[in-house]
Amino acid sequence: MAYKKQGIVIASIAIAIIFTQCIKGGIVHGDHSSDPLVRDGRQVFRYDTFGDEDFWSGLLHIDKAIAGSANGGFGDGVSPKAALGVGLKVDAEALPADVVAGIKSGTISLDDPKSTLALLKLNSVVGVKGNFGENGELKSIGITCAVCHSTVDDSFQPGVGKRLDGWPNRDLNVGGIISLTDNAQPVADLLNVDEATLRKVLGDWGPGRFPAILFMDGKAYRPDGKIAANLIPAAFGLRQIGLTTYTGWGDISYWNSFVANLEMHGKGNFSDPRLNDPDKYPIAVKNHFYDVSNEPDLITSKLPALRAYQHSIDAPMPPRGSYDKAAAARGAAIFFSKAKCATCHPAPLYADNQLHSADELGVDDFEASRSPTGKYRTTPLGGLFAREKGGFYHDGQFADLSALVNHYDAHLKTYLTDQEKKDLIQFLKSL
Secondary structure, three states: OHHHHHHHHHHHHHHHHHHHHHOOOOOOOOOOOOOHHHHHHHHHHHHOOOOOHHHHHHHOOHHHHHHOHHHOOOOOOOOHHHHHHOOOOEEHHHOOHHHHHHHHHOOOOOOOHHHHHHHHHOOOEOOEEEEEOOOOOEEEEEEOOHHHHEEEOOOOEOOEEOEEEOOOOOOOOHHHHHOOOOOOHHHHHHOOOOHHHHHHHHHHHOOOEEOOOHHHHOOOEOOOOOEOOEEOOOOOOOOOOOOOOOOOOOOHHHHHHHHHHHHOOOOOOEEOHHHOOOOOOHHHHHOOOOEEOOOOOOOHHHHHHHHHHHHHOOOOOOOOOOOOHHHHHHHHHHHOOOOOHHHOOOOOOOOOOOEEOHHHHOOOOHHHHOOOOOOEEOOOOOOHHHHOOOOEOOOOOEOOHHHHHHHHHHHHOOOOOHHHHHHHHHHHHHO
16 A cells, blocks of 8 residues: 555656646646637626626716816826726737827827726726717726736736736736725725725725625724735636635635625625624625625626636746746655645645645634635645735735745645755746
């Protein structure tokens, strides 16, 4: 039996080394673009607001804030530079040649809110959908899944390039965008706080973070005083992953429905009796979030296509030259043996589809305790390079891969040498 187990370990190491050396990333990729359901899901992911304009425009007036007083709104308006400054992205492939030329020559001003309206008319602002009247005036805006879960490759200029769907937008300052409103009181009322407190909380989120469960339990800060806002997660590499959130609330369609209804404020039907708990989720109970009903339901029928598209998005391969191949091959052996990483991150998914207690992971249980599971799910490791901004783990508590490796070396008492740690990091970079 001992020899059999040893053989399994050696075989796993061999597989990892082959993946590292031959396909430069460890995750097998496929082409799913011919599937009609996937194509429909891409449209939903990129452009469907689920009717959330009533919240973002009707209630918060973000459309008016974008337009500015010179264009029928209020305030200074939001120029393209300002929009890029809060992490919004522009799809360069949606820009006509004359617009590209105008931006390059400077005849199209990136300091003018009118230019933002023009970009919205072109449907080029990733994750933001503008609706215009017959006279060209901005009537409303809504947001889509892509606003948080897509970015661009910066191939035109920083913040402007080809779409990278599924990548977390760790530049997006959601709190800064919501703060544009001239009508924050309804959100403050939802959370049972005054407007000044709400605006402080929004300012503390920072780029790349959003506290989804704040709107269920009202906990804006951790017991240690730090902001309770998690990093925006990746939406790639989730095929065959059963639990899609940091704390395992449910499968991908459950979470898509949760977010579309309760966070984006779209118009659909949603039910989760676990949220009907006044002690744990007082905000959810107050606002009846445990049982939402709309007629018509603009969300539920789109969930299968949305799931199909998200499951078609493979984890991206790391850029050429971004890691040391020889060191990564050595690190693969460490990963599958001495470092014990494969206990929770077995190949080929590099995830075990299991839930783990905070004690098992050597971290605090604050975020886990806010979920129905009370635990953390194992995050798949594919495409780590695409989500390193902001740190690792749900709250970014590990600033980089070195901090992460050092944590588990101490917690699991693996006694890795400095060289072994360096090699292990190179293997993680190769995934």
